[in-house]
Amino acid sequence: xxxxxxxxxPETEGWWxxxxxxxxxxxxxRSCDHVQHYPRALCLSCRSTDLDLVDASGYGHxxxxxxxxxxxxxxxFDAPYVVALVALEEGPTLTTNLVGADVDAWTxxxxxxxxxxxxxxxxxxxxxxxxxx
Amino acid sequence: MxxxxxxxxxxxxxxxxxxxxxxxxxxxxxxxxxDDAGLRLDDVDGLATTxxxxxxxxxxxxxxxxxxxxxxxxxxxxxxxxxMVGHAMAAISHGDAETIVxxxxxxxxxxxxxxxxxxxxxxQPESQFDAPFGVLNPVSFYAMAxxxxxxxxxxxxxxxAEIAVAARAWARLNPxxxxxxxxxxxxxxxxxxxxxxxxxKVLDCCLVTDGGGAVVLTTLERARDxxxxxxxxxxxxxxxxxxxxxxxxxxxxxxxYESAHxxxxxxxxxVADIDVFEVYDSFxxxxxxxxxxxGLCKPGEGxxxxxxxxxxxxxxxxxxxxxxxxxxxxxxxxxxxxIIEAVRQLRGDAGERQVDGAQTAVCHGTGGILSNHATLxxxxxx
Numbered sequence: 001x002x003x004x005x006x007x008x009x010p011e012t013e014g015w016w017x018x019x020x021x022x023x024x025x026x027x028x029x030r031s032c033d034h035v036q037h038y039p040r041a042l043c044l045s046c047r048s049t050d051l052d053l054v055d056a057s058g059y060g061h062x063x064x065x066x067x068x069x070x071x072x073x074x075x076x077f078d079a080p081y082v083v084a085l086v087a088l089e090e091g092p093t094l095t096t097n098l099v100g101a102d103v104d105a106w107t108x109x110x111x112x113x114x115x116x117x118x119x120x121x122x123x124x125x126x127x128x129x130x131x132x133x
Numbered sequence: 134m135x136x137x138x139x140x141x142x143x144x145x146x147x148x149x150x151x152x153x154x155x156x157x158x159x160x161x162x163x164x165x166x167x168d169d170a171g172l173r174l175d176d177v178d179g180l181a182t183t184x185x186x187x188x189x190x191x192x193x194x195x196x197x198x199x200x201x202x203x204x205x206x207x208x209x210x211x212x213x214x215x216x217m218v219g220h221a222m223a224a225i226s227h228g229d230a231e232t233i234v235x236x237x238x239x240x241x242x243x244x245x246x247x248x249x250x251x252x253x254x255x256x257q258p259e260s261q262f263d264a265p266f267g268v269l270n271p272v273s274f275y276a277m278a279x280x281x282x283x284x285x286x287x288x289x290x291x292x293x294a295e296i297a298v299a300a301r302a303w304a305r306l307n308p309x310x311x312x313x314x315x316x317x318x319x320x321x322x323x324x325x326x327x328x329x330x331x332x333x334k335v336l337d338c339c340l341v342t343d344g345g346g347a348v349v350l351t352t353l354e355r356a357r358d359x360x361x362x363x364x365x366x367x368x369x370x371x372x373x374x375x376x377x378x379x380x381x382x383x384x385x386x387x388x389x390y391e392s393a394h395x396x397x398x399x400x401x402x403x404v405a406d407i408d409v410f411e412v413y414d415s416f417x418x419x420x421x422x423x424x425x426x427x428g429l430c431k432p433g434e435g436x437x438x439x440x441x442x443x444x445x446x447x448x449x450x451x452x453x454x455x456x457x458x459x460x461x462x463x464x465x466x467x468x469x470x471x472i473i474e475a476v477r478q479l480r481g482d483a484g485e486r487q488v489d490g491a492q493t494a495v496c497h498g499t500g501g502i503l504s505n506h507a508t509l510x511x512x513x514x515x
Contacts, residue, residue, distance in 0.1 A: 003265060004265070006260065006261045006262075006264070006265045007255040007256075007260050007261060008261060009256070009261070012261060016261075037262075037379070038258050038261070038262050038377075038379070040258075063277075063281065063384065064277035064278070064280045064281040064284075064384055065277065065280060066273045066276035066277050066280060066330045066331050066332075066333075067328070067330070067331040068267060068268070068269060068273060068329075068330045069327070069328040069329060069330065069331070070249055070269070070329050070330075071249075071267065072249055072250035072264075072267040072268065072269055073250055073267065076267065077267035081267060083266055083267060083268045083269075083273050083277075083330070084277075085277055085378065085379060085381075085384075092379075093379045093380075093381075094262070094379055095262055095263045095266055095268060095377070095378045095379045096266055097266050097267070107284065108280065108281055108284040108285075109284075125265055125266070127266075
């Protein structure tokens with residue numbers, strides 16, 4: 001299974017570079033402290049363009065999930081697999097995969113923490129595993 | 134006095150598996166809709182269309198030999214056509230155009246152009262932040278909306294299945310429906326169909342077919358002299374909330390609440406005044422969420438609301454009377470076909486599936502992954 005390499009753009013380069021060091025970051029507004037994901041050119045709260053990236057805790061909960069039975073690309077994803085929307089403690093939501101548990105074991109609102117899936121070019125994808133009780 | 138717009142002609146192109154090109158399907162639909170109205174291509178001075186990669190209205194105009202003085206190529210997914218009718222209402226009322234055709238054609242089934250993962254441009258954020266995780270776009274998103282609705286409100290897969298079962302029952306009354314001769318559908322068959330992205334199964338998902346259609350709008354004054362009974366757009370509302378999966382503000386409360394509110398407010402009508410509902414059903418959950426958003430029941434209560442079979446023919450709430458995207462036709466974007474069916478119902482032209490005495494209808498288009506919403510209220514000319 002080889003996942004295709006995601007493209008990156010000038011405003012997301014820092015976010016992807018941090019994943020080389022298994023650091024999950026979110027974009028923070030220097031003017032109002034609003035936190036957002038994905039990285040973009042302006043703050044969605046105060047419209048300031050003065051933004052930087054800060055480390056996220058890596059903890060969150062499952063807003064929702066789905067077990068995919070027909071692979072989006074059989075060469076990259078071995079069905080069944082779990083896709084999810086995970087809300088980080090800091091607020092923003094990530095689209096991701098849930099791993100480290102049976103595909104049928106998940107429910108909404110499960111507590112999760114980040115884990116990393118290495119890509120062929122040294123970048124990583126943030127995926128999530130159950131937070132130990 | 135401000136000019137008002139009216140719908141004077143409607144038609145589908147060939148539907149199903151056509152082997153035709155997109156532009157052939159567009160031409161069929163447009164010529165048939167003009168014929169329905171008793172108008173000719175030379176009468177058309179405005180064209181609105183989408184579903185073609187580049188310069189949609191400009192390409193179709195060239196193909197038909199038209200030189201329109203008004204075009205619209207809005208790309209809002211399945212809701213594009215309710216939006217275009219909204220734009221056409223304004224254009225006709227301002228005098229920017231006299232006779233506007235809103236059209237669509239897709240050969241996605243014949244051309245096998247549909248991809249489970251979705252079609253992405255590398256410049257869109259989803260290519261970086263959604264696609265690397267193997268989400269099926271759009272199926273997995275709607276699946277996650279359904280999952281959350283079930284978790285929060287106790288909605289069941291069987292209640293969702295009822296929406297597909299009701300759609301099939303209507304399709305069996307519509308000779309143009311892809312599933313016209315397929316026989317009735319049961320809850321058990323829906324529940325036993327193969328899972329695609331849980332909790333959605335094959336029979337929770339719309340058809341993948343070719344198809345298209347056209348709607349002809351002109352001034353109400355002119356429409357009154359034409360061959361068909363004019364159908365008047367009474368109100369229009371639009372709302373756009375997100376495009377990427379991770380950016381959805383609320384998985385179970387879509388922008389349909391806002392678009393419906395705006396459309397009802399402008400029409401001076403409320404949901405209780407509506408005789409026929411034509412609601413985008415890309416998936417069973419899409420229809421369920423929109424039923425709640427239109428105010429047919431309270432938020433979260435859609436599952437129980439549909440469970441008694443009220444959406445079926447004779448069930449009391451005429452809903453997706455063509456058979457919908459689930460059992461009639463779904464050519465990639467379905468919004469135009471919602472309008473065509475509503476017009477037929479309001480004219481009394483719907484044959485075996487005619488809703489007695491229908492005077493008002495709502496068409497609700499949903500684009501993308503609950504991204505973009507447009508609600509159109511239609512009524513007969515009084």
